[in-house]
């Protein structure tokens with residue numbers, strides 16, 4: 001009987017009246033202003049999205065797609081105003097970048113914004129107000145798609161809200177990258193930092209240098225055993241672990257991210273963390289000796305790009321030219337971290353470079369390296385960003401800094417007038433433990449529970465107002481030396 005009645009109930013699409021309390025609302029991150037009102041809005045198969053342009057219908061599409069999968073409905077967009085039961089979009093010049101206003105009433109929902117991300121975030125808030133079943137990957141029966149009447153006004157505090165994923169130490173499939181980007185957008189994050197290169201694997205197809213992925217993308221699978229620091233070239237033919245993204249894959253990922261208001265910032269590491277490149281083209285290093293792509297992730301590895309040979313810079317400019325054609329992002333990340341410079345001290349090419357350029361130390365040689373790349377990147381209208389080591393020995397004025405060794409680098413960079421993204425290891429490293437070590441999967445070390453992450457503020461107390469203006473925002477980093485599966489990655493990223 002209950003079954004029969006519910007069939008009739010749903011079949012007739014009766015309006016559900018539900019009384020909501022504030023504690024029923026779980027929008028993450030918490031909106032700046034939220035007012036719960038009386039009444040509610042119920043979605044049904046006749047609900048339509050009233051849109052005026054492509055940006056609005058692209059935002060609507062995100063929720064239309066969810067209703068399709070979770071309920072089997074084909075909700076429509078329309079361009080004339082319906083009488084009732086619709087979501088309308090209004091362009092409002094008074095709303096700040098990426099901000100939005102959401103008004104939910106009994107018969108109509110209004111999303112106001114001045115840009116695509118704002119409309120999208122209004123939609124993401126609806127997605128979060130709906131019952132969790134809206135996230136289902138299969139068709140769900142018996143759900144009342146009812147949400148409370150609310151008034152929400154929200155805008156981001158920072159323009160850079162990022163997550164970095166290291167796809168070198170662990171190769172993540174394209175579909176998983178897209179899924180992660182969708183979840184970033186769900187949480188109104190807008191930047192995906194793609195750590196494509198590291199010692200343990202080169203992960204992006206470069207047409208001019210095919211060996212980067214023929215050789216550099218593959219290694220012996222020893223993820224369970226950290227690398228012992230010895231090169232064992234005889235293992236090369238067993239190098240079957242790895243993978244890479246073709247240029248078509250990259251285009252697909254970038255387009256998918258764009259449809260979700262997420263910018264993909266590529267990272268092409270230099271001058272260190274590049275054994276995978278040296279394994280492919282040994283002439284890139286000072287030693288010019290063949291090496292295999294190492295497993296595990298123990299640092300330090302001392303073989304890095306030669307800073308003396310012009311051919312190194314030609315190679316990097318060629319690589320970056322292909323990379324910039326694929327990624328429209330304003331920022332291009334060049335790594336710059338943890339460069340052991342012992343080879344540079346002995347290399348005749350590097351010594352000559354230091355003499356010719358009147359450089360007094362290998363730190364100044366690294367600064368020369370990064371400044372030279374900065375000239376190239378800025379000549380293409382992009383902005384160089386790198387890990388805080390790029391400050392050592394001086395940095396080109398236009399470059400931006402990612403502060404990872406605590407907030408020190410960020411303080412120094414912002415003092416010097418550089419823009420900064422804060423990602424201190426203490427709060428933003430999701431390769432750290434989040435609970436008692438004896439109950440957790442192997443992690444890099446450190447203890448970074450969700451409560452600590454929640455205390456993270458990209459603006460440091462001791463900053464002047466001028467410095468604070470240079471803080472673009474914050475970012476979480478998932479380094480993957482110890483990550484072996486997608487579900488393990490999920491566990492480390494969420495809920496932090």
Ligand code: TNX
Nearest residue numbers: 337338387404431444479480
């Ligand atoms: C340092 S953070 C690195 C990474 C490691 C990470 C492990 C940074 C710029 N470099 O290569 O994966 O520590 O936590």
